Amino acid sequence: MTDDYDAQKDGFESYNVWIAANRARLLRERCAAARRVEVIGQCELYLGDCMEIMPHLGKVDAVVTDPPYGIRRDQGMGDGGHCGKTGKKRKASRYTGSWDREKPAGEVFDAIVDCGKHIIVWGGQFFTDRLPPSGKWLWWDKQQTMPSYGDGELAWTNLPGEACRKFTYSLNGMIARSETGLHPTQKPVPLMMWCLSFLHHNSSVLDPFMGSGTTGVACAKTGRPFVGIEIDETYFDIACRRIEDAYRQGDMFVSAPKCAEQETEQFGLNLGEVAP
Numbered sequence: 001m002t003d004d005y006d007a008q009k010d011g012f013e014s015y016n017v018w019i020a021a022n023r024a025r026l027l028r029e030r031c032a033a034a035r036r037v038e039v040i041g042q043c044e045l046y047l048g049d050c051m052e053i054m055p056h057l058g059k060v061d062a063v064v065t066d067p068p069y070g071i072r073r074d075q076g077m078g079d080g081g082h083c084g085k086t087g088k089k090r091k092a093s094r095y096t097g098s099w100d101r102e103k104p105a106g107e108v109f110d111a112i113v114d115c116g117k118h119i120i121v122w123g124g125q126f127f128t129d130r131l132p133p134s135g136k137w138l139w140w141d142k143q144q145t146m147p148s149y150g151d152g153e154l155a156w157t158n159l160p161g162e163a164c165r166k167f168t169y170s171l172n173g174m175i176a177r178s179e180t181g182l183h184p185t186q187k188p189v190p191l192m193m194w195c196l197s198f199l200h201h202n203s204s205v206l207d208p209f210m211g212s213g214t215t216g217v218a219c220a221k222t223g224r225p226f227v228g229i230e231i232d233e234t235y236f237d238i239a240c241r242r243i244e245d246a247y248r249q250g251d252m253f254v255s256a257p258k259c260a261e262q263e264t265e266q267f268g269l270n271l272g273e274v275a276p
């Protein structure tokens with residue numbers, strides 16, 4: 001036994017682990033479609049197909065998600081290029097899966113819209129044939145310096161109001177770069193925390209296309225209950241580890257942007273917004 005052993009703390013942690021394991025077992029019994037269920041803090045994470053799992057879940061306050069766009073981003077950007085010396089083709093990517101061959105069917109978006117009151121869908125421009133018209137779009141300005149890449153990304157929302165909102169966050173800095181690379185379409189945590197700032201502070205959030213768990217990390221950091229679903233076990237494991245780390249860092253409630261409406265730039269008409 002070491003000097004800094006704290007029996008009370010150890011007992012409390014063991015109790016929490018026991019509660020989480022029991023809760024995961026009960027959720028797994030309720031949802032046979034899940035290949036695994038993990039409970040980490042206020043997050044419930046399901047391994048499996050969201051279309052099979054969503055019908056077993058209760059309603060949430062909000063869905064914040066980033067579905068496959070159907071544009072073959074599953075292996076990352078670019079094709080790897082060629083080796084300068086040998087001229088041989090380089091391996092295209094270190095990523096797994098082929099999840100971005102097709103975008104989800106219309107029924108998936110119907111199920112998503114049914115699940116929660118407020119919905120934010122990244123890659124919204126790819127799904128305009130599957131989602132109703134909306135005036136309230138979110139725009140991530142990546143401050144892109146590579147001319148061949150896009151300037152940013154768009155999210156469709158059903159949030160109240162008509163004003164589009166912009167969040168500027170470059171992936172070129174060292175810190176930002178170290179935050180990505182686990183998933184070919186990994187979103188930055190500050191971007192997802194900005195999305196959450198449009199919702200009530202205690203809203204429960206579902207991400208049915210969780211990937212490496214960025215939405216879950218943002219929820220863990222801001223003390224929101226989260227439900228995540230991911231079909232690929234490699235990314236599911238990464239999500240579990242990142243969410244555990246987010247809780248361990250213990251900076252809950254500290255780094256969330258205060259109010260998205262104040263910190264962002266408006267480039268649409270604001271026709272009398274109502275608080276969500």
Ligand SMILES: C[S@@+](CC[C@H](N)C(=O)[O-])C[C@H]1O[C@@H](n2cnc3c(N)ncnc32)[C@H](O)[C@@H]1O
Nearest residue numbers: 049050066099183186187209211212214230231
């Ligand atoms: C665009 S990525 C999400 C990336 C995420 N925003 C992040 O920051 O890591 C979409 C994810 O949805 C997963 N996926 C695809 N079809 C699915 C399905 N039917 N059910 C659950 N997950 C699915 C893919 O494996 C992929 O990891």
